[in-house]
Amino acid sequence: MRLVVALMLGLPLLCAQTCAPSRLLPTGAISGSLDDSSCQLSDGTAYASYRLDLPSRGQIQFDLATPGADLILILRASSGARLDSGKVIHRPIEAGSYTLLVNGRTPGQLGAYSVQTAFTAEPGVMCTNFPNAGLNQTTAGTLGGSGCVMPDGTPYEGYWLTTLGWGNLTISVASTDFTTALILRDQDGYAIASDASQISVPVEGGSQYQIVVATSDQTGSYQVTTSFEPAPSETCRAKKTLADFDSDSAAIAADSCSVATPQSGGLSYFNYYDLTVSAAGLADVSVSSKDFIPTLYLLDDCGNLLTIDSGGGPGPGQSEIRLQLRPGNYSLQVFSSASSGGAYALAYQFTPGAPQLCVSVIANRGDALPGALSPSSCRSSLGLADLYTFTLPAPGTLSVDLSSTSFSSQLAIRDPKDNLLVLDEDVQGLGVSHVSADLPAGSYTIAAAASSGSGSYQLTSKFTAHDIPPCTYVQALSIDGGYIQRLGPLSCRGADGQPVDLYEFTLPSDGVIAAIMTTREITGFLTLTDPSGNVLRSDYNSYGANDPLIVQFLPAGTYRLAARAAYGGVGGYYEVDLRNALGPRPPFCASKGKLPLNGSITGNVSFAGCQYIDATFADIYQIDLTSDTTIDLRLNSADFDGYLILLDAKGNVVDRDDNGGGGTNARINRSLGQGTYYVVAKPSSDYTSVGAYKLSLAQSQ
16 A cells, blocks of 8 residues: 555655564674665665563673674664664663664665674672573573572573473583583472473473573583473464465364463463574465454564564454564464454465565655555554655654554654654554654654554644754752652653653762652653763663662762653653662672571661562572571561562572461471571562561571
């Protein structure tokens, strides 16, 4: 449909492409080459894409070497927004998943490149955002590269593995650099098995496990291999391995694979297929059903979601995925929208070769653009989409509206390098989306997309030229106070053209600060910077679903907070609060000290403690037992519902308790072998629970 619109308007076309990323380690090196077969951004420049998973926050370094071409790096958040760019990127970074692009600065810039990466983790921070591992794959890693350490200081690397059906899982690790150690934990942190190099254990279907690679001496490179064999009676199996031109007629039924649906508490049923791609090319999968609307998920060999479609096929009950893939193994999941399932037909075609062009229509400001999302539309990171390019001759406000009675709409403004500036999603299913941004003169891409479905739509735009004034007002903020503000027309404008409010505070001495943004009207995003605007920390949902929380130790000095909406929008009311705990740097998630046998400790859980993996604040203490002992460990508090977790020296959960001590107090009474343990003393729920406690350890008779 985009081509038809372009011919009707007599407008030229630009092109953009979406391609699956390769994996990038936090510490290591990659090399490659951009050429005529590489993917392209909307500005016609070639790029290569890499996925980076960071288990904890810290300092990241990317150094690009390009001997024969003018190439740059672009670092994006998982939302698609640009965080940084250049030949060298050295900056603080949060735990999470990111995309790194190696990109030609201008069209025609092609050639070989290499990228060196290095990461230094923030001390005293727990690792949680581990990369995924597939059921049948070999993954290379670097022990020590993520900065994760066990309670006893041993470096380790972790992976999340999710099973589909019941069966037997075999994991092996090999290294020529160090003596390996291997642990498999369940989703609650209990160790299921451990060995120096190989584990083979039965596992449950639809469950998550953690693979831990560690060492007994030094660090270095390694390879970890997983292999899964379904149980003889297991019916959740790959329906088939799809060839380059293939089809299948099957049904989703009660014996298909299933996964729990958090919203309803019920089960969603699906079938899955394996794909092996031997050369770069375009994968095209379509599924049609008269019984349900198929939802298709395409995943890489690690289980990372690459793309999704629901109802984006040529007719009712039809869905389709098209994506440029690199050589490797992939998985396709076909979900039923009906609990009863039903029959479907699948068609798969793989075409080796360079990426296909995704056409972007060059549109005029103020045009009313009728269109239709169809199987020939682009398959963007937002889903099925039509792309339009607008050129602004002067700075001003660009407003765009998308309306459709056929699909749930999404609307985004992106810069010439396809970095996300603002996004609006039709979460209520009304078929209407609106975006607005105050932007400097230049070219921008509008993505008119569907989160589900396809069909006709109307796109309208309006541009009002005006100067964008610099932000000169900064609200002073007490280090133990707060401020209620409305994000909106009177706010400053950020680099993304969206409202942002600035606050400034001064720490008289070193200390820990907690910055919190709470709101019911927007999805909050909070950034901590130095006075020059250099980003130190950022967050958007640690405190709650839409509420950011930043806890950071800072030297004495002046700092700023920037409060905005995560994805832009019309704005709304919010509150920003700041708290402080002046003093030397606390241990955070390292041990605060030793809890002696037949002794006790009084303390106070606060934001200056450990940000534990379950979104609570905690204090951690070391326990040394010189012989086998039956312990009586108690946590008493009148301020919060106490919760105890007992870990061994390697971080495996040994025991836990909520209310075993009577009332809301916690107690662990059990026999332990000689050795070192760590106790996590914490509230049972969320960051709002804090206060005084008494932790005691006695030898039980």
